[in-house]
């Protein structure tokens with residue numbers, strides 16, 4: 573698997589966790605402390621810093637626009653914008669070896 577994609581998957585997972593941890597509703601239910609959030613933020617920062625600067629910028633831009641920077645594919649369609657991906661993209665022999673983005677919404681794609 574592509575090295576950057578691997579980092580993006582971990583980063584996306586950490587961002588999802590942090591989103592939940594920071595939600596006041598969940599914080600109360602699961603008794604999430606500020607210290608816990610700090611620990612996860614540090615993990616997130618470590619992962620983020622492994623990315624090349626242009627990927628960092630793009631990822632943050634996507635997150636601002638869509639709430640996340642990475643999307644999976646269901647039945648040939650991007651799970652962010654629901655547009656069908658071009659056939660050649662879906663026919664790639666070694667999926668996820670290259671870092672690809674959705675031609676429609678620009679989000680990073682995991683096949």
Ligand SMILES: [Zn+2]
Nearest residue numbers: 650653674677
């Ligand atoms: Zn898309």
